[in-house]
Amino acid sequence: MEIENTGKEKDRFIITVTGRIDAVTAPEFETRLLDWINAGETRLIVDLGGLEYISSAGLRSILTIAKNLKTKQGKLALCSLRDTVKEVFEISGFSTIIPVCESVAAAVKEK
Amino acid sequence: MPAVFKNRGIAFRLVFLILISDAAIFVCIFGYNYRVSRQIIEKDIRANARNLVMATVNRIDTALLPVEKIPENLAYFLENSPPLAEEELKGLLRAIVENNPDIYGAAIAFEPRAFGRDTRCQAPYYCKSGDSLRFTCLGSDSYRYFLWDWYRIPQETRHPVWSEPYYDRGGGDIVMATYSVPFYQTVSGERRFMGVVTADISLSWLTDIISSIKTAESGYAFLVSKKGHFLAHPQTDLVLKKTIFDEAMTRNDPDLYSIGMAMTEGKTGFSPLTSMVTGKACWIAYAPLASSNWSLGVLFPQDELTADITRLNHVVWTLGLFGFLLLAGVMITIASSITRPLRDLATATEGIAAGNLDVPLPPIKFPRDEVGMLTDAFARMVDSLKRYIRDLTETTAQKERIESELRVARDIQMGMLPKALPPVTGILEFDIYATLEPARQVGGDLYDFFLVDDDHLCFTIGDVAGKGVSAALFMTVTQTLNKTKAIQGRGPGEILSSVNKDLSVENPSFMFVTVFMGILNIRTGDLEFSNGGHNPPYLIRTNGTIEALELTDGLALGIEGDFSYLAKKTSLRTGDTVFLYTDGVTEAMNQKKELFTQKRLEQELSIRKNQPLDRMATGIMGRVKAFSEGEPQADDITMLIVRFHGQGDQGNINAQ
Numbered sequence: 233m234e235i236e237n238t239g240k241e242k243d244r245f246i247i248t249v250t251g252r253i254d255a256v257t258a259p260e261f262e263t264r265l266l267d268w269i270n271a272g273e274t275r276l277i278v279d280l281g282g283l284e285y286i287s288s289a290g291l292r293s294i295l296t297i298a299k300n301l302k303t304k305q306g307k308l309a310l311c312s313l314r315d316t317v318k319e320v321f322e323i324s325g326f327s328t329i330i331p332v333c334e335s336v337a338a339a340v341k342e343k
Numbered sequence: 344m345p346a347v348f349k350n351r352g353i354a355f356r357l358v359f360l361i362l363i364s365d366a367a368i369f370v371c372i373f374g375y376n377y378r379v380s381r382q383i384i385e386k387d388i389r390a391n392a393r394n395l396v397m398a399t400v401n402r403i404d405t406a407l408l409p410v411e412k413i414p415e416n417l418a419y420f421l422e423n424s425p426p427l428a429e430e431e432l433k434g435l436l437r438a439i440v441e442n443n444p445d446i447y448g449a450a451i452a453f454e455p456r457a458f459g460r461d462t463r464c465q466a467p468y469y470c471k472s473g474d475s476l477r478f479t480c481l482g483s484d485s486y487r488y489f490l491w492d493w494y495r496i497p498q499e500t501r502h503p504v505w506s507e508p509y510y511d512r513g514g515g516d517i518v519m520a521t522y523s524v525p526f527y528q529t530v531s532g533e534r535r536f537m538g539v540v541t542a543d544i545s546l547s548w549l550t551d552i553i554s555s556i557k558t559a560e561s562g563y564a565f566l567v568s569k570k571g572h573f574l575a576h577p578q579t580d581l582v583l584k585k586t587i588f589d590e591a592m593t594r595n596d597p598d599l600y601s602i603g604m605a606m607t608e609g610k611t612g613f614s615p616l617t618s619m620v621t622g623k624a625c626w627i628a629y630a631p632l633a634s635s636n637w638s639l640g641v642l643f644p645q646d647e648l649t650a651d652i653t654r655l656n657h658v659v660w661t662l663g664l665f666g667f668l669l670l671a672g673v674m675i676t677i678a679s680s681i682t683r684p685l686r687d688l689a690t691a692t693e694g695i696a697a698g699n700l701d702v703p704l705p706p707i708k709f710p711r712d713e714v715g716m717l718t719d720a721f722a723r724m725v726d727s728l729k730r731y732i733r734d735l736t737e738t739t740a741q742k743e744r745i746e747s748e749l750r751v752a753r754d755i756q757m758g759m760l761p762k763a764l765p766p767v768t769g770i771l772e773f774d775i776y777a778t779l780e781p782a783r784q785v786g787g788d789l790y791d792f793f794l795v796d797d798d799h800l801c802f803t804i805g806d807v808a809g810k811g812v813s814a815a816l817f818m819t820v821t822q823t824l825n826k827t828k829a830i831q832g833r834g835p836g837e838i839l840s841s842v843n844k845d846l847s848v849e850n851p852s853f854m855f856v857t858v859f860m861g862i863l864n865i866r867t868g869d870l871e872f873s874n875g876g877h878n879p880p881y882l883i884r885t886n887g888t889i890e891a892l893e894l895t896d897g898l899a900l901g902i903e904g905d906f907s908y909l910a911k912k913t914s915l916r917t918g919d920t921v922f923l924y925t926d927g928v929t930e931a932m933n934q935k936k937e938l939f940t941q942k943r944l945e946q947e948l949s950i951r952k953n954q955p956l957d958r959m960a961t962g963i964m965g966r967v968k969a970f971s972e973g974e975p976q977a978d979d980i981t982m983l984i985v986r987f988h989g990q991g992d993q994g995n996i997n998a999q
Contacts, residue, residue, distance in 0.1 A: 252936075255810070255977065285938070287930065288808040288857070295902060296853045324857060324876035325898030 233257035235264050238279065241340045245273035250282030253290030262293040266300065274306030277339045281312035286320055298330055307331075309339040353685065354678035362671055369663050376659070380652050388648050389613050392558075392628035396641050399556055399564065400630050403549070407634040410445050411522050414540040415503060418526035421451070421540065433467050433478065439542070440469040440476055447471055447545040448515045450481060452488050453538035454498075470515045470543065479514060486513040493521040497539050501525055505635040507568050508546050508583055518546045518583060520574070520635075546582070550575040553639070559647035561621050569636040571607050577620055590619060602627060606638035618642055684714040692721060700729050749812070753785055756815055759822050761792060772865040772989035773800060776956035780927075780964060780980040787814030787856070788925050788979035789822050793829075798866050801829045804923040804983050805858040805877065808899070817854045821846065821900070825860070835860040835873035836910035839897065843875065847904030855901040859923060861985075868915035868987050873908045875900045878926055881945070883952050885918035889945055892921075915987040920956075922948060927980035931967045939970050956984045 233251040240246060245268060253261050265276065276297070280286075286294075298308045311333040313321065321327040333339040348356055417435065421427075427435075432451055439449045448470030455465060466481035466488050481488045488494050493506040503524040510518050523541045527534040549566060553575035556564040566574040571586035581590065587607075591600035598616050605612055609631040616627040621644065629640040646653070687705035694702035704722050707715045760779060777790050787807025795801045803825050807814040824842040833841075839860055846856070857877035863870045872892060876899030879891040897908045915921070924944070931939040947966055951959045960982050967980060 285930075288806060288926065291899075292808040292853060292855065295855065299853055323874075323878060323894060325896065326876070328896065328898055329903060 233261065234282075235261060237268070241336075244275050244277050244340050246277045246279060246336060248279040248282065250284075252285040252287075253283065253293065254285065254287040255289040258287070258289040258293040261290065262296055265293075265297050269297070269300060269304065269306065274301060274304050276301065276306070277309045277311060277333075277336055279312050279336055280310055280317060281314070283314065283317050286317055288324075291320070291324055291326060294326065294330065309333055309342060311336055311339040352682060354675070354682040357678045357682075358671070358674045361674055362667070365670060366667060369667065373656075373659060373663060377652075377656055380655070381649065384649055384652050388626065388643060389628075392613060392626060392641060392643055393611075393630075395556070395558065396628045396630045396639055399552070399641070400632055400639050403552055403639070404633045406445055406552070407522075407544070407632070409443070410542050410544055411503070411634060413439055413443060413446065414449065414522055414524040414542045417449075417451070418524040418540040421526045421537070422528065429464060429467070433469070436467055436469040437476060437478075440471060443542075445544060445548065446542050447517070447519060447548070448541075448543040450488075450514075450541045450543075451538065452481060452494055452541065454536055455482070455489055466538075468514060481514060483513075488514075493523045493541060494539055497523040497525040498536060501536075505637075507570060507572060508574055510583075511543070515543055515545075519543045520546060520549075546574060550582075556641060558641060558643045560644070561618070561623065561647065562625070562641065562643050563620060564639060564641040567603070567606055567638050567640070569607060571603055574637060594619070602629065602640070605629070606631070606640060609636060609638065615645075616642065618644060684708065684718070688714065688718055688721065695721075695725060700725050700732075749785055752812070752815060753781065756785070756819060757781070759819060760790060772987065773863070774956050774986040774988065775800070775802070775984070776960055777983040778960045778964065778981070780976070782810070782927070782976045782979050784810045785812060785815040786810050786927075786979035787818045788927065788981040789818045789856075790923070790981055790983045791822060791825055792983070792985075793826065795829055795862065796831050798864055799831075800863045800865050800985070801835075801860065802863070802923070802983060802985055803858060803860045804880075804925060804981060805856050806925040806927075806979075806981075807854065807856040809854065810978075813852065813854060817846075817856060817901070821856050821858065825858070829860075829862075834871055834910050835862050836895070836897075836908040839873045839875050839900065839908040840906065843898075843900040843906055843908065844904050846901040850901050853902075855899040857899045861921065861923075863915065863921075863985065863987070865987075865989055868917075868919070868989055869912060870915055870921070871910050871912050873897055873910040875908060878924060878929070880921050880923040881948060882913065882915075883920040883922060883948060885916060887949070887952065889948050889952070915989075917988060917990060918986070920952065920984060920986045923983040923985075925979065925981040927976075927978040928963070928967055928982065930978065931971045931980065932974055932977065933970055933972050934974055939967055943970070956986055960984060 233249065233253060235247065235249050238246050238248040247265065247268070249261065251257070268276070301308050309331045310321070312335055313332060318332065321332055331342060333342060417439070436449050436451065440446055448468060450466055450468035452466040464480035464482070468479045468481050469476050470479070492509070496506070497504050503522065506521045506523065508518055508520045521541045521543050523539040525539050526537050528537045529535070553564045553566055554577065563577045565576040567587050568574050571588050572583055573581045573585060573587065574583070576582055587603035588600060591597070591603055596617060598614070599619070602612070602614065602616060606629050611630045613626060613628045616625050617623070618625045624645045625642045626645060627640050627642050629638055631638045684705055691702050691704050704718055704725070707718050709715045710719065757779070760777070775792055777792065779788055779790060787810060789805045789807070790803060792800060792802035805818070805821055807817045807821065821842065824845055825838070828838045828841045839858060842858070858875040859872065859877040859880060861870055861872040872895070874892070874895045875897040879894055881889055882892055883889050892913065893911055895909045895911050898906050929939050929941050929944055944963070947963050951962050954962065963982065964980065
């Protein structure tokens with residue numbers, strides 16, 4: 233898994249994740265995002281265009297991030313999901329609680 | 344590494360290399376010393392030899408020169424004085440022989456018929472005979488002196504000359520050499536040869552001088568004449584009988600021959616030669632006598648002259664050998680005393696290597712030297728190892744305790760999963776089969792099935808996100824809630840909403856569980872289901888179609904407490920199968936990190952759709968295991984299969 237900050241538009245902090253988020257990489261994913269949140273970034277857009285696979289452990293990390301942002305009146309948006317990943321979000325119902333956008337640009341336009 | 348060092352210790356290598364170097368150095372020094380000292384000795388010998396030869400030559404010359412003077416003076420006197428009477432001549436000769444101890448005999452030999460047919464003695468001769476003198480008149484018929492070399496050579500050459508030695512038979516009757524001086528009479532301007540004046544020396548006199556020369560033990564001197572005859576030699580049988588050239592031929596000694604050449608040519612020299620007496624290697628020094636054309640040779644035996652240096656060399660060798668042995672002893676002692684602590688340490692570590700950490704290490708004598716430091720490091724290593732092993736033993740014991748407790752927890756967890764439907768055996772409306780293959784860690788898969796009432800079968804499958812004890816506890820809570828909330832008359836949506844509410848209260852670690860719940864009317868085949876974020880089960884129709892059950896847009900449970908779960912309905916016909924599974928099936932991974940995927944699962948289902956449920960489940964499990972190629976199973980693998988055997992829609996229609 234590769235994770236990096238790839239820019240900032242307005243107050244939206246954009247993070248790009250590639251590879252896999254599974255039981256092995258999920259803790260790193262969680263810590264990196266929490267670090268940014270604790271540094272004051274509360275409106276995160278996570279570009280998952282390069283994400284090949286997400287396990288339930290990965291979903292739990294995303295849930296943790298989302299819950300954490302909620303307490304800080306922040307917001308998490310996911311975008312550019314591949315079909316396989318999108319399916320996971322749809323099946324698990326996560327797409328009903330976390331906004332999933334077509335692209336980073338679309339996510340920036342969201343309120 | 345040279346073979347000699349194989350299986351040898353440091354001490355051996357040290358001693359071996361030092362002694363080899365030492366021996367090489369000693370041999371070099373000794374060799375140089377021997378060479379140089381030998382050169383010095385040879386130089387000395389050469390100088391001494393030359394001095395000895397020159398001194399001897401001088402001595403002989405000093406003796407011979409006065410002998411030559413006397414006949415020369417007498418010849419001068421005879422030429423320049425009026426003719427003397429026979430008695431006067433005899434008186435002169437007698438006085439000469441009497442007064443000169445070196446002169447054996449003297450003669451005045453007139454040219455025959457110098458006085459015409461005179462009766463006078465034409466060659467009066469006096470020689471020594473014991474203590475008195477003996478007179479002989481030469482020139483008898485038996486002694487025709489004018490044919491002898493001592494007379495003819497000066498007559499012809501008109502010069503004084505020493506004769507080759509000869510045995511003077513009828514004259515002196517000994518071996519002698521004669522110095523002959525011609526004298527003349529000037530008659531009407533012409534120098535007319537009148538005869539010779541001679542002086543004899545006894546060769547035994549010369550031999551005495553020569554044999555008095557002694558060099559070392561077996562050295563000797565010899566004298567050769569102009570023609571190479573031995574005049575004096577320790578081997579008396581050679582004297583006068585052999586020339587030096589004869590001897591060289593006999594002995595096949597070209598060195599002797601060329602030395603003979605040089606000597607007879609009157610040269611001075613020094614060169615190596617084999618002794619004619621002892622056969623040993625010698626040096627010879629030679630020089631000519633000034634008076635005669637004879638040459639003196641002196642032999643110096645090499646071994647005797649170099650005896651001193653040889654003895655010195657023996658001493659040096661002995662000392663060197665003794666020193667070498669002493670050094671070897673000292674080296675062996677030092678090397679073994681230096682390596683002894685190392686050997687002790689090696690022996691001790693041998694025991695440590697074999698696993699006995701309680702082997703005592705040798706005491707440290709010198710804490711600052713390498714062995715001391717090594718021993719100290721070993722001691723610390725052993726301590727660390729002991730501590731580590733103790734810790735490891737404790738940790739292992741602790742881990743085993745925890746693992747055994749986890750195994751117990753796992754067993755309890757597994758015990759909560761139904762194996763069959765004992766209370767409803769004999770029900771013919773459906774088959775049900777479930778299997779859960781746990782991962783190595785405590786996982787969070789769950790399934791359940793039970794009859795809510797006589798007509799309704801409730802079945803669930805679920806997957807708690809994450810693993811470990813927390814997941815296992817969350818699973819048991821879900822399992823319990825599912826069962827307790829599924830009371831008669833409630834639909835699956837209502838049940839899941841209720842379970843979710845309870846799960847979401849106090850969930851600080853954001854655990855969640857995906858749950859699919861179906862309630863099948865075993866009489867009619869009506870299936871009502873609600874999906875809380877779980878992989879949608881497959882519905883396999885008898886006509887062969889395989890389709891996933893629709894989602895009900897339900898969120899995984901435990902996230903939003905007030906989430907409202909909806910339910911959907913479908914109808915099963917006789918022979919229809921519902922296949923429920925967790926992502927342990929589709930996300931089984933092989934070494935290339937490839938997933939099993941839904942696609943492969945669907946293929947398996949289409950192949951096995953008509954198989955009995957147990958065979959279907961074990962077949963798919965086998966395929967999944969084969970796919971993962973021995974990769975450790977990361978997640979629980981769970982399958983729950985329900986096959987409807989009731990009348991279904993058809994039956995219902997018939998009943999209506």
